[in-house]
Amino acid sequence: MKNKKLVLSVLSTAVVSSMAASAYAAPDSGFYIGGAVDKYYTISEFIDQKETAKNEVLQASFANVVYVHEDGRAAKLEEIVDEGSLSGALRQPTADDFEDKYTNAATGEEVDPKSQLDPVEGDLKVESVSAINAKKLEVKFGAAVDVAEAEDDTNYLLTGLTGIAIDDIQYDEETKTATIILDNPIPNGTTFALTIQPIPSKDDASNKTELFTKTLTFSDTTKPTYVSTSYPEAGVAELKFSEELSTEGTVKVYDGASEVTGLSISLKSDDASVLSISGLEVNKDYKVVIVGAKDQSGNLISPNPKEVMIKSTVTETVPPTISAIKAKDHSTLEITFSEKLKKIATSPDKYATVTVDGTEADGTQTFDEETNTLTVDLGTAAPSADGVLSVSVKDFKDLSNNAGAEFTKAVSFVATGPVLKSTEVKSISGTKYVVLTFDENIDGTTVEGTDITGTYVTPENVLKNVDSATIDETTAISVTDNQLFLDVSGLEAGTYTLTIPAADVVDGDGNAAAEDVTFTFTLTASGDTSKPEVVNVYLPGDTVTPISATAGRNEVYVEFSKEMGASALDEANYKIEGRTVFEDAVFVGDKKLVKLILKEGAITISGDQELQISSAVKAENNVALDAYAEDFNFEENVKPTFVSATLVDGDEIKVKFSEVMNAASLEDDDDFEVIVNGIKRTVSKVEAAGTAGTDDDEFVITFSSALTADELANGVIQVKLVADSDATDIATVGNPVVGNVTKDVQK
The missing domain is CATH 2.60.40.1220 (Immunoglobulin-like)
Structure with a gap:
């Protein structure tokens, strides 16, 4: 990843740089190579083992290699490349820079760089922005920020990327890092900018980061490599690669010279750097051959093809046991096991056969690996009234495929209503919601439209009431499973305390909450800084959905995601294959829909041509559109003679x-x-x-x-x-x- 020649030049500069005293506690100087390598080199040792160390640096990727200077300052190689110089990238190291443990390349001893750092209270700022790969950007904050604002895509503006938009944002409170997931990969050699709007602190909504802009040049020509194999459960092998893959290519598994069929082979949905192979026989040797696997930048795996020997070895023979069974209500059981369970069926997932008084539970099953608790929706096995019933659990196995003994217990079923578990402010598709998560599914028909009351305190410390004039409950409330979504877009900034009547919060069995549901959340003031997007383009003959009309001859309609400014009516901002072909532009219906008029005879041949819309087009909030270019089948508009x-x-x-x-x-x-x-x-x-x-x-x-x-x-x-x-x-x-x-x- 990045320019290797520049990095090698930087390394040369680093190892001959002058010595200076550190102004604060810092790890020993040298190179900390993380990723799958986890080695520490002193500067002298790095020189002595230059070829080995250089190859390990490339294997780990520049984002996982930290150089610590003699003066105590540090920088990741990726930061050095982005900055273009060593001196400009050096800064005070933080615990986030390092992994927990490294092995000293010379002595073999364990090295813990984090223990050598001064405890540092982070500043409320954007510390760094980097590209993890072609589809992921990483934003590190110096201090904890508001989760909803950190995950709000309107707070992030990408410029210089055509046909690429933000698909999702995930904020990790522990590492204070937002990962931006893009819908399409960034091409190699692309220079682009990311602007981050002020993000409020987690603890003080009035305290925000400064407006931050970072220009990055992305290039990734490093081929992905196989790293290691692990076995999370019996019959399952997980092959780890040096980076996320966009495709696993062709994967064949052989038992000797014979190809093995019937296996489940795929990249893990939550970690595309891991290839999962399940359905293996335990204690048996297999050969895996991988051909054509590629990373997010399209680099083929090295070597290609790659052969890996795997064997799911099972020696553990202790079967799982059940320590507790509890009925949450009439429809849900919680069963606690001594260890993790494997699925005995999928679509839907099933971990055990559960019966209530002889009737098998046919609802969904979910397993919490942290607590080893199986939650079972009883479905048709749910009792209709309170009582003590016999519950039987069987057919369960641990990850080593050891079967547990059937367990039967008398369980008391008592109807209980939903309980609020968490409250979160979240931006979903540009709309801000308060999301209430309950311990069970709730009935949307009883709560949608209910009367929400309460108060809020503005940033100026003014107490105000909340009523139907503040929140239109008939449209603002929606329910999906165990979550209630309250649309709070457009509400005044402040700290809100709201209440929903207990009688309106009801589960699927009609059990109401034991008490009124009261929840608190904070909304911060923020102007609309979201960028406009092209929603749709309508060609002659198409039905123009926003106005329920048919586009006429020489009419091209462009539908935007938000109200647009005067620049959207400048026909010079619209071109087909670089040609100025439109002679007029007007708003139709509202300022989201622009009708363009083609010049007579501008399209001489029918076929796919690119419609281009300039980034000079801005919305009413003065935020520019990302330059737009898409292919459409334009028909010629020359009059016949x-x-x-x-x-x-x-x-x-x-x-x-x-x-x-x-x-x-x-x-x-x-x-x-x-x-x-x-x-x-x-x-x-x-x-x-x-x-x-x-x-x-x-x-x-x-x-x-x-x-x-x-x-x-x-x-x-x-x-x-x-x-x-x-x-x-x-x-x-x-x-x-x-x-x-x-x-x-x-x-």
């Missing part, structure tokens, strides 16, 4: 057009006049020259009173395409013919 007329029989004339015409528009017999020696003859029929009713560029006109020999020899015969002809070509919205044209008939 009447080319020639030829006599083919005594009463028939064949006319030719510049292009294929719509047969129905000409065969209505009202587009032509046949004139012989200045006198009109009646046109009785017009048909396509090939097959009647078929679109063609030639048509035959039949007229009354066939020509006499004298008229044929000496007469002046003409065909006129009338001025008000409604004939068109075959475009979706037909281009009208150029009318009021008279041609002499060739004899």
Whole structure:
């Protein structure tokens, strides 16, 4: 990753730099190589083992290598490359820079750099921005920030990336790091900028980071490599790679010389650097061959193909046991085990067979690996009333495939209502919500539209009431499973304390909450800094959804995600394949929809062409659109012309057009006049020259009173395409013919 020559130059500078005393406690100087390497080199040892160390640096990736200077300052190699110099990148090291343990390359002793650091209270700022790979950016904050604001995509603006947008943002409170996940990979050699709006502190909404902008140049030509194999459970192998993969390519598993089929092979959904292979026989050797695996930048695995020997060895033979069974309510059981369980079925996931008084539970099962607790939705096995019933649990296995003994216990079932577990402010698709999570699913029909009351205190310390004028409960509340979403977009900044009546918070069995549900949250003041996006483009003949109308000839509609400014009406900001082809632009309906008018004849050939919209187009909040470029099938808009007329029989004339015409528009017999020696003859029929009713560029006109020999020899015969002809070509919205044209008939 990054420019290797620059890094090698930086390393040379580092190892010969002058010594200086450290101004604060810092790890020993040298190179801390993390990732899958986890080694520490003193500067002298790095020089002595230069080739080995250099290869380990490249294997670990520059984001996982920290250089600590003699003066105690430090920088990751990735930061040095981004900065372009060693001196500009050095800073005070933090615990986040290092992994927990390294091995001294010279002595083999364990090294703990974090223990050598001074405890540092982080500043409320954006400390760094870096690219983890082609689809992930990492933003590190100096202190804990508000989770909802850190995960709000409107607080992040990407410029310089075409066709790439933010797909998701995940903030880790422990590491104070936001990971930005993009919908498409960044091409190598791309320079772009990320602007981060002020983000409030977790503890004080009035204290915010400063506006931050970082320009990055992304390049990744490092090939991914196989690192190691682990076995999370019996019959499952997980192959770890040096970075996330975009595709595993072709994976074959062999038992000796025979290919093994029926295995489940895929990249893990939560960690694309891990290839999971399940369905293996335990204590058996297999060979895995991987061909064509690629990272997010399209770099092929090295070597390619890669062969790995795997074996799921099982020696643990102690079966799992059950320590507790508890009924949360009539419909849910919680069963605690002595260890982790493996799934005995999928789609849906199943960990054990559970029966209540002989009826098998057929609802969903989820397993918490931290507490070894299985939560079972009883489904049709749920009792209809309070009581003590027999619960049996069997068919469960631990990760080593050891089967547990069937367990039966008398369990007391008592109906209880939902209990609020957490409150979170979260931005979802640009809309801000308060998300209430309960311990069980709640009934949306009883709570949607309920009366929410309460108070809030503004940043100026003014107490105000909340009522239906503040929150429109009929539209602001929605429910999905065990979560209630309250739309709070547009509400005034402040700290809110709201209450929902207990009777309206009901589970699927009709059990209401034991008491009113009261929750508190804080909203911060923030202007609209979100960037506009192109939602849709409508071509001639398309149904323009926002106005329920059909786009006419030469009309192209562009629908934006937000109200746009005057720059959206500058037709020069819209081009097709770099050409200025539009002559007018107007808002239609509202300022989100722009109608563009194509210049006559601007599109000469039908086919896929790129519509380009300049980043000079801005929304009403003055935030610019990311430069837009997408391919569309534009149809030509050149008006057809009447080319020639030829006599083919005594009463028939064949006319030719510049292009294929719509047969129905000409065969209505009202587009032509046949004139012989200045006198009109009646046109009785017009048909396509090939097959009647078929679109063609030639048509035959039949007229009354066939020509006499004298008229044929000496007469002046003409065909006129009338001025008000409604004939068109075959475009979706037909281009009208150029009318009021008279041609002499060739004899």
